[in-house]
Amino acid sequence: MKKVIYYFSGTGNSLYTANKIAQAIGGAELVSVRCNPQDFSAADADVIGFVCPVYEWDIPGTFKKFIQQLDINPKAYVFMVATYIAVLGKSFETVQKLLEEKGTKLNYGRAIRCVASQCIAYPPFPPEKIMLPYMEKQIKKVCKEIQQKKERAYPRMSPITRRRFPKIMGPYLAIEHEYDKGFYTDDRCKGCGICQKVCPTRNITMENQKPNWNHHCHGCNACVAYCPTKAIQFKTPQAYRELGTLITKILCLPEKRKRYHHPLIKAADLMRDNKTIQPEE
């Protein structure tokens, strides 16, 4: 039986979750969004999973494009698990819509609350010592349900969020391509290239042994969180300053702020594009 889980992860919460599910369901192929979907088709898969974070009340645009290009077996059991902090928005509805276009649907959808990873907007919260055991508990439940191929209606966007989405997220998403103009490195950068290798959107190229951001960034913070010398800094780009909304006003990265990534997901894990996960012993 072929089982495959496609994932997007910046700071490891989603990759950690995908790993755990793969083990629990008796092993699976884990495929990063960095891969070419045509090379990792799900046309002959019996179990298909999508695991990703919620960004701006939706799934990351790169993950959307990936699913759009993916061949899917319409008879497969399909699940989606989203990691998030507080607002799911239309994440599940987006995936459901993409699947409907392919003649199939989500059989199961659940969200897992994690430590917030957007360290350029605010310090990671809630504290890891509270949130990591709670995350573990939620993952255990999800693993059990997916193992049993449970059917579960996916969470929908609340009417309030639906009404607010265009006004709050619209202007922000319109200038998302400007976001990475805020990144620069200080003299601690050793040119190791880890930032380039962990970036889930392949947005970073190395030029003269320094990272260069190429304007298709979702602000996932992988480069910031996994930089071994804390050399990557952020200065609010002009377009964001001009927008002047609450979120754009609070963008900053103080030296003392913790740069969160899931403690059990190392840079090497995020660098791997695909991996066969063995069943849990």
Ligand SMILES: Cc1cc2nc3c(=O)[nH]c(=O)nc-3n(C[C@H](O)[C@H](O)[C@H](O)COP(=O)(O)O)c2cc1C
């Ligand atoms: C750019 C960005 C946008 C985010 N937007 C949301 C959001 O709209 N709602 C929410 O609940 N969490 C949001 N989060 C939090 C992430 O969904 C959460 O930390 C997730 O577990 C990160 O997954 P990862 O570690 O696999 O990258 C956001 C995080 C980032 C970096």
